Amino acid sequence: MKRVFSGIQPSGDIHLGNYLGAIRNWVLLLDQYDCIFCIVDYHAQTIPYDPQAMPRRVMNAAVANMAAGIDPKRCRLFVQSHVKEVTELAWILGCVTPLGDLERMTQFKSKTQEHQLGSNLGLLAYPVLMAADILLYKAELVPVGDDQIQHLELAREICRKFDSTFGPVFPEPQPLLTKTSRVMGIDGKTKMSKSLNNTIGLLETEEQVWSKLKVAVTDENRKRRTDPGNPLVCNVFTIHQGFTQDSQIAQIDKECRSAGIGCVDCKKILARNLEAVMAPMRERARHLESPPDEVRQILDEGASACREIAVRVMDEVRVATGLRDARRQQ
Ligand code: ADP
Numbered sequence: 001m002k003r004v005f006s007g008i009q010p011s012g013d014i015h016l017g018n019y020l021g022a023i024r025n026w027v028l029l030l031d032q033y034d035c036i037f038c039i040v041d042y043h044a045q046t047i048p049y050d051p052q053a054m055p056r057r058v059m060n061a062a063v064a065n066m067a068a069g070i071d072p073k074r075c076r077l078f079v080q081s082h083v084k085e086v087t088e089l090a091w092i093l094g095c096v097t098p099l100g101d102l103e104r105m106t107q108f109k110s111k112t113q114e115h116q117l118g119s120n121l122g123l124l125a126y127p128v129l130m131a132a133d134i135l136l137y138k139a140e141l142v143p144v145g146d147d148q149i150q151h152l153e154l155a156r157e158i159c160r161k162f163d164s165t166f167g168p169v170f171p172e173p174q175p176l177l178t179k180t181s182r183v184m185g186i187d188g189k190t191k192m193s194k195s196l197n198n199t200i201g202l203l204e205t206e207e208q209v210w211s212k213l214k215v216a217v218t219d220e221n222r223k224r225r226t227d228p229g230n231p232l233v234c235n236v237f238t239i240h241q242g243f244t245q246d247s248q249i250a251q252i253d254k255e256c257r258s259a260g261i262g263c264v265d266c267k268k269i270l271a272r273n274l275e276a277v278m279a280p281m282r283e284r285a286r287h288l289e290s291p292p293d294e295v296r297q298i299l300d301e302g303a304s305a306c307r308e309i310a311v312r313v314m315d316e317v318r319v320a321t322g323l324r325d326a327r328r329q330q
Contacts, residue, residue, distance in 0.1 A: 012194030078302030188217025
């Protein structure tokens, strides 16, 4: 079985963008591949964060993933910082990564601007750590949304550079692109993202969801109820694609274009369809959270299985890079 690796940041509540762009597709891979899914807490340190909140956020991310269908019996689910070898590999990979490639990453530029960070080495090196995540487990496939394609391309390049200099050690990871388009935030302008306060959380209640959905930006050219709308420029319509049956989507598309329904009607249909998916998830989350040590134990088991792989791979890397003499015992 080919190995799959993907990660999710515990920088806030897991949201609909994460579900449609990542988790829902990960669930479909569970039986076809040897899957490793990671809560990337080192990555979440690249923007300002509250250290007191981090442990809870990590647990919430684990619970949300499992409630959404990531079954830890059919994959390994673990926390990035529990396998510290990744930081060593990131250092080594950083030494074959051109600075210019990191500086041109759009996420580095946009996050630096959003958080007014000035120069932060962690944010600059984010794709190197991502390459280390993937290569440490010799993953061959990486499911990503389109927001991560640029980073994955760089990870592939880092892999080629490492292998041509010291290898061969690593297989070159390939993207497994998710079909869902990028989900925008309720502001309709920026990508829905945990770090932007524009999300609808996957485990939020019906009331919380509606309070956000009712103010969500739709087609901005549709000023009055009687104006025809354009679903192609409406983020609510994008979210419908993930939660609404095709026949109903076709109906909404038609009625929106002819002003047969207004944005509030369209949002009410979406709210109902969201609730049908989210209510069982909340229920599963409640069960998962009731014995709190169980989730912790699942993450510990995931980390120890991953550590076994990581230790072996790092041994190879140390020999390949001359940090360890192959003729000597460690
Ligand atoms: P965030 O920006 O919310 O912190 P992450 O960096 O943790 O998201 O991304 C985890 C996964 O979710 C990635 O595979 C990413 O492609 C996907 N993803 C994140 N935000 C969106 C979005 N708004 N639309 C579609 N996919 C997304």
